[in-house]
């Protein structure tokens with residue numbers, strides 16, 4: 501096999517960046533992806549869900565038990581207490597440290613920003629406007645949605 505002529509791109513984490521990775525590979529650029537979490541099959545995750553007690557089925561993060569060496573926030577198990585929050589308003593966030601990341605698990609709701617969302621300052625006097633407008637972003641939304649099967 502011929503040695504690749506191009507330097508490889510190294511990507512840390514295997515979440516939604518997989519979409520970019522595919523484009524690099526299609527362009528003949530070698531890619532090395534480093535992942536902190538385990539690789540687990542869909543079948544195993546579905547099996548985990550099936551075996552959850554009824555009360556836990558409302559929180560699908562329970563299908564992804566943390567490994568001791570790659571913890572993520574979860575209400576019970578190895579990742580319990582992994583995320584340390586302080587202050588009055590705790591933010592109940594979650595993510596998955598597995599091959600595929602949270603992108604392997606997400607709920608599939610795909611909202612776009614509206615043009616007004618990108619002009620909060622000029623329209624409503626709060627926050628900042630985006631550096632470019634919705635029309636510039638739109639083709640990328642379309643490509644991402646196509647990839648995600650929307």
Ligand SMILES: Cc1cc2nc3c(=O)[nH]c(=O)nc-3n(C[C@H](O)[C@H](O)[C@H](O)COP(=O)(O)OP(=O)(O)OC[C@H]3O[C@@H](n4cnc5c(N)ncnc54)[C@H](O)[C@@H]3O)c2cc1C
Nearest residue numbers: 513514515516535536594597598601602603606607608609
């Ligand atoms: C339960 C749940 C439901 C969701 N539902 C929706 C939804 O419906 N709609 C929506 O828009 N968003 C949703 N989200 C959010 C969405 O899934 C995430 O915003 C998105 O997937 C994040 O992509 P990412 O590539 O930034 O991170 P991730 O997909 O989480 O990927 C990050 C990767 O990096 C790896 N990693 C971390 N640290 C290291 C390290 N030190 N070395 C190597 N690898 C490392 C992780 O293991 C992981 O694989 C949901 C999230 C969760 C948890």
